Amino acid sequence: MSRCIELITDAGTGLLSHTKLWTNIAYLAATLAFLHATLFAATPPESEIWLIYLGVVGAHNVSSKILSMKYGKGN
DSSP states (O other): OHHHHTTTBOTTTOSBOHHHHHHHHHHHHHHHHHHHHHHSOSSOOOHHHHHHHHHHHHHHHHHHHHHHHHHSOOO
């Protein structure tokens, strides 16, 4: 359970992080919409939807890591 709490709390303070909370809610909503379009559609989606979904999620993760390395607290 402590691993799940890390999804919405700040690593340094242990307090609720609204940025992490809403980011994970957005990821969940996008993933559910993607799965619905992929699994329950009459025809399979075009490959562009895969590229868009993975690009958005991947780009956010990469940019988040870069910004935390540049402006985050050092260990």
